[in-house]
Amino acid sequence: MKYCGKVVVTLKPGVFDPQGMTIKNALHTLSYQEVEEVETGKYFRIILKAVTKEEAERRVQEMCERLLANPVIERYTFEVEEFR
């Protein structure tokens, strides 16, 4: 069975996000004054083979911890669904 894992990696609260700040300022300049905060992150879509959804979730979580996120400054969320 094939599964699709969608991972979002963002900075932990309190870690300075200069890219988000720059985008917020750019949006204000473009007249989107209503924007109060912009947080940036990375997105990964992973297609993988696994026997069960639980196995796919376990493997994707391991990938996050070992490669995709830096646990010192980043946190991650992910969801896994069947891939058709």
Add this chain to the structure above:
Amino acid sequence: MKYCGKVVVTLKPGVFDPQGMTIKNALHTLSYQEVEEVETGKYFRIILKAVTKEEAERRVQEMCERLLANPVIERYTFEVEEFR
């Protein structure tokens, strides 16, 4: 009312994704041989004020088109929810 827009920007199909390729190879090296494809993208979380959810959605979509995504090579998806 405050709303939270979550935007994912990915490359259009057919656009070469060297970062995704590198991550796929790294995952194979780390013994995740079951990984068939890795696609990378950008994630933005935007907190904004708006009168209605529809207005917030319209504004976030405009931001995607004008600043966050490059329509030549990228596509975007987003969702807006109430921010508490």
